[in-house]
Structures are given as C-alpha cells and as structure tokens.
Amino acid sequence: MALRRDRRPRAFPRTATCPRRRSLRITRVARTRQHRPRPSLRVPSGVSDALVRLSTPRPVATPPAAAPRRELYLDALRTAAIVRVVTYHAFGGSWLSWVFPAMGIMFALAGGLMVRSLDRQPPLTVVRNRFRRLLPALWLFGAIMVPLMLVHGWADDEDSPLSRPGLLFWVVPVFDPPGSTWGADATAPLWYLRTYLWLVALSPLLLGAFRRWPLPTLLAPLTIVVAAAFGLVPDQNHGQLWDLLVSLGMFAPCWMLGFAHRTGALRRIPKSALLGVAAVCAAAATGWALTHPGDDPGATYDLNEIPLADALWSIAFVLPLLRFAPDASRIGRTPVLGRVVTLVNNRAVTIYLWHNVMIGLSFVLEDTIESVFPGAAPLTGNAVWNYAVIWVLVAICVVVFGWVEDLAAGRTPRLFPVGPSAARRHPERAHVTASPESTTAARAQVQPVTPVRAIGIAGDQTRIAPHLFGAREVAWSPHPNQMFRPGSHPAHHGDPSSGDLPDPPTTGQVVAPGLRGGAATPRPE
Template sequence: MSDDTLAKDTDVTVTPQRAGRHRSGPSAAPAGGGGRDRYLDMLRCVALVRVVAYHTFVWPWLSLVFPSMGVMFALAGSLMARSLKRPALSVLRGRLRRLLPPLWLFGAIIALAMMLKGWAPEEHQVGRWWARMLLWVVPVADPPHSAWGFEATEILWYLRTYLWLVLLSPLLLWAFRRAPAAVLCLSAVPIVVFTTVWTVPEGQAGIVLLDLATYLACWMAGFAHRDGLLDRLRPALVVSCAALAMAVGGWWAFGHRVDGSYDLNEIPLGQAFWSVGFVLLLLRFRPRLDGPARIRALDRLVVVFNSRAITIYLWHQTALILSVPLIDHLWHVRAFELSLPLGNMWFQFGVAWVLIAVAVALFGWVEDLAAKREPRLLPSR
C-alpha cells in the first residue's frame, strides 16, 4: 500500500491473505538507502498476482510456493522501520491517511450494495448495528457485513492486521533495536503459545490476536532487513535459520491439515514459520534487476501495481465475484460460446484482471488524493 499500506511512498508500498482464507534504481537498493527499491516493488507485484491467483484457483500449494501475505507484511515492516526515522505521530498519521480513504470508498460502495440487497439491523439492535458500522471507518476489528457481502469483505482481515501492526510499530521497533536478534526470535513465540498452550478467546478479540501473532515475525523480519541485521549475518546462518523455520512450518502444516488440506492460510502456526523462513531468504539474497528495468512495459506495470496496490487488493475479490455472472452472460452469445474457453478457470482469471483494471481506473485516484498527489487515471513515476 503506499506510505504504506500495501506500503509505498516516500517509502515504497505494500499490500496484500487470508485473502485467501475462506472463513481469504535498476538494481536493488541497499536496505538503508533512499529512493525506491525495485526489488521490493517487484516482490509486491508478484504477491498481488499470487493473491488473485489463489482466490481464483484455490490451489493450496500456492501458499507454499509463495506465501504472499507474509511477504507483504515483511515489506510493510521494512518500510515502517524506514519511516520511523521521523517522529512517530507524523508517521502514524501518514500511514492512516494512505490506508483509510481507499477503504472508506470501498466500504461506502459495498455497504450500500449490501443494504440494497436487504441488509439491515434487527429492530432491537439498531443502535449497536450503527455503532459497529464505525469499524468501516477505522477497522480495528472486522467491519460488519451481510451473508451476501461476506466474500467481498473477507479480505479486510489484512487491512485490520496491518493497521494494528502499524499502531504497535513504535513500541516494537523500540524493543527490536535494543536486542535485535533476540526480539526477532521471540516474535514467533505468541503464535506458538496461541496454538499449543493457550487458546485465544472466541470472537473478534481472538481473531485479531491470532492474525497479529501469525504475521508478527514477518513484520519483525522487515525491521531486520531495514536495519541491516540480515546483511550483517553470514549467509550460511540466514539459510540455516530460514530452512529450520520452514521445516517447522511445513511439518506442522502437514501434521495439522484442515479437512485434509495443507493450505497454510488455514493453519496459523504453519503459516507463521513457513512465511518467516521464506521472507528471510527473500530479504537476505536480493538479485539485481537491471534486465527487467530495461523492459519498458514491465517497468510501467510495476509502477502501476505499486501505486495502486491498495485498490488492487481491495477490489480483486469483488472482481472475481462479478466475473462469474459476466461469464454466464457470455454463454448466451453463440459466437462467444464457440470461440472462447468460457468454462476454463484461466479465462475467469483473465476476466477478473480486466475488472480489476476497471476498478483501478474508477477508484485508484483516491490513492493519489490520500498521498497528496494530483489525481491521475494511471500513476506516473
């Protein structure tokens, strides 16, 4: 986000799973350097594409091949550590300014659509219902939704978790800089406790705690990247630690499958360890990207994805939902029925990206306003 949220900005951008949870310079810049980091930008693009692919095909192995949300939280943590060189209150205001306006627009449209479909409070819960609607303004917990709107709103868990990690970052970074290696290791303790020793409470409080614990270590790995800790460690040590974490995560995931599936999005402890191991490798070993930088179309696509990361993330699930009736209508056109692979999931994937592009054109300008830039149909450098 930008000044992040799917994180970008004078920093870069972030975004980005449970989006999957169906309960869903030409070279890499130094960690502490200024300017945009092309490698981080590219990772963000890959993560967003993977999120859309996961929600299209629901392939559990995608969560292993590229744990997008862990990557997104790590990138956001790195950018947050960079921003906190400035006064904490100004940084927090900037993050909220980048995150909330796109969410408000999304919430206004989705909430109106749910109401038009009959969503309304029970007579004895009107006051409580409207009070809960404030979560669409500041999502410290999951905003209310109807059964009809659940699929479109389930992805908001990411923004809620991101918001909490941003608010906690001044304290987390203070602790990290006093004992970097120890705090990085200890950041995995909460998810172990919540899944093996103490069960989180029922309801929103438990959900918030579990998601925070799942991705806390990835966020702290972002701190380690930005402060140069990973670069100071010997490559062999980083590889060993990453391999151990991924081994623990994989072992736990395959031993605690949900309905026979090893999908990490449904297995918090497996997700936490696999993701942080994966992230450590990505952030420690950064390839040069001179080649892709010379491909103008690809370079432009990276700029658009990073400048519109929040919009892409917020609207991708709605695009997938709308692609279904749209393809159903195409079946009624004989020429399309004979010439297009309407029953193929890859075709739906392509249609979803067309609808995402429409959403970027219609709503992406809000990200410009939130960043205090001149609104544009498509972002410039």
C-alpha cells in the same frame, strides 16, 4: 620552504613578536598577543580583487535533496505477492500458499518501509500519514459496499446480522469491518488492512524494542501463535479479539524481519547461519502442517488454515528473499514490465480491496455472456479467459477508484499511473536506495575543483602562497596540511562513505590546506 624575508610584500613590515611557522610552502604569522577585533586589512595591490571576492558572502549551491527511492527488487516482490493473492482467490489451490507465501512477504516489505519513515520523521507523524494514506481507499470501498449489502438484505441476515455500532469499524478498522453473507467475499480480505494498521500503530514501540533486544522482540509475538496451536489460549475462531491477536502473532515477526533488512541486521548474519534458520523454520512448518491439517475438507494442507505453519513458512521464505536481494535493474529497463511494476505499486491498496469483488463480478459476466451467446460456453469456461477477464475488471477498478490513493498521498490524481519506473529514469540507482552516504557524496561534488592561491590572514598580517593548489570553493577542507598539485582534481574532500564531510560555511571562505582559518580564492594566471 618558508618565504625569505626579502620576498615578503613590502606593505607588511616584519614584527619581532610574531614567530614564523612552517606549513607546506606557506608562511603563517600568528596572532598578536592582544585579543582584539580583526582590523581592516591593508591589501597589497594585485590581490584586492581576491580579498573583495572573499569578503562578499556567496550563496552556496546546495544539491537537491535525494528523493528516497524504494528498491526496484522490493517493488517487484510486492507486485508478485499481489498477483499471487488475486490468483489464489480466483482459482484456489493449497499449493499456492506453499509456493509463495504472499501475505508474509507483504508484511515484511511494509515493515521495512516503516523503518525508513520512522528514521526521518516523528513517530506520531509517521503513524498519522500511514493512516491517512490507507483509510480513504477503505472509506470509498465501504461507501459503495455497505449500501449494496443493505440493499441485498443485510438488515434481515441471520448469519451475519447488522450491527450498527460495528459500522464504526468501516471508519477505523480496530476490528474487522462487518459485512453480510451476500458480501462475505468482498469483506474477507479486510483482515489484512486491520492487521496492517495495528502493526503501523505499534511500529514505534516495536522498532525501539527491536533495536535494543532484536531476537526476543522478534520471537515474542510468535508465542501467541504457538500457545493457540497447543490450545493454551483461544484461537482465531473465538472472537474478534483472538482473531486479531493470532494475526498479529503470525505476521509481526515478518514485519520485524523488514526492520532487520532495512537496518542492515540481516546483512550482518552469516549466510550459512541464516540459511540454517530458514531451513529449520521450513522443516518445522512442514512437519506441523502434515500432522495438524486444517479443518476445511477442500483445503486440508492450505497454510491459510494452519496459522503456526503459515507463520513459520513465511519466516523461512522472507529470510532469504530479503538477505539475497538480486539486481533488479533489468525490470526497469524492460518497458512493459517496469511500467506494470510501477502501476501495481501505485495502486496496491485499490487492487487488494477490489479484486475479490471483481472475481465475483466476472462470474456474473460469464453467465450473462453464456445466456446471450450459448455457443460461447467453451470460451467462458476456459481458465485463461476467466483470468484475463478478472484482470480487465481489476484494471477498470484502478481507473475508476485508484485516484483516491493519489489524493491520500498528496499527489496529483492520475487515472492510470504507468509512468517509467525509477530504474528506467535512473538506471544507476535501480537497486540502491538513497542513503546518507550518497547524499553526502552529492554534496561533495557540487563545487568543482579549481586551481587557487591561498591567502593566510592573521591579525593585520596577510600572506599569499606562491603556488597553486586544487580546492573547492565555498567548502571547508577536512584535509589540513595536504597539498593538491595544480590541475589535479580529487573526487571529493573528506570521506563520504563515513559521513566525514563538514557543512559548508556561510561566509564564503575556503580553508586552504595547512591554513586553519585561512582562505582561498581562484586567481587567474
């Protein structure tokens, strides 16, 4: 209802050239015909304090930026993959490559993290940061292992001769860093770091192509593995270049499945279709492995010896693991398990680099114990004892060498980072990553809802609303023409799920519902 003429403030005479407009119990006077700077307001007594408060800009309380958090489920998958790698290298067993294809899962998880980084930072910055975080751990490993291999006769090794130019690959592993026969077990896992760094360097191109042509980009690397399997191109045994190309062909699809998971493409695929694709890949991998077994007599059906079957089986596993991600908050609420997952993820590179060395050292330690204590042979020959010794030695490596990962990441060095997991600190965020929607919702709740009176300003005219409504201070209202009852506290203005929340102004004003350009300020009753 418009305000009656006799209820208008006396300080503002009626102007015939200013037509009246209705706007939810508030009368707004249009601007005068002449466009001139707003004159100083003639403020009626009783509202001067409100206008002074409006005219003084107030700092806007900005919530701290939500720190990007990894899903606890993905951290648990990475932990399981690293444990599987250590177990496989400790005891062998072709069946382990079928039960849990760890390498494909680790590449898929790394690919998803690359998407998150590339969406927030320039590509060159992301690639440089990834190299900076990984290479120092490799340099420390090489600074210890290369002298040891030289001491143990690498210079006279006929099977793995020393190549001085090849030592540059210990600085930047374009190809596998070289090693001697004595250190073959120590250098064997380095192919993963080489492949990882290549995929990091190619990720800006791969992600752009994947977003434009998802399926062709995903399948293109696999053609290299198929061609090598049918003998159309050399396989991984024909030099460093073909070894690199076959490795990229095997695991680039898993890397890009991480893209699909992070961008939400996997969620848009119907479950039945996704499970059907996984079943086809699993059947093809099984059929190829049975009809084309590996050449190693001790690992005839080991997927690590059959590249095409390994690639297809990894895809078959990664698809459902990333598509049907369960709630892993229980892991964070379990004190021991949550801290183990945190520790392994904080020291993943250190564990991967040193675990094979510690496996070899455990054999030396067991032989020493048996020579000193002959009666300890039944104990040292026990598989559980051997496995426990390996993990104790790995834990020692984490304490002695793990700090380099903290320095590379710009963190304060810690000897044993077993602090509470993210889910333990924030149970409500255990399976949710920070997103633009959550950040917007946090912004929306900075200012409390306060009962206010609206003040409409037009030229040299001012109108004060006779009623109160709920509004947030220092925030633009995306809901013009909407009235909140006194005492009502809406959860937020705007729709955070759609990102429809404007930026706060810098003038300290609040647009009242129905008054575009007006302002509102709390007024005690």
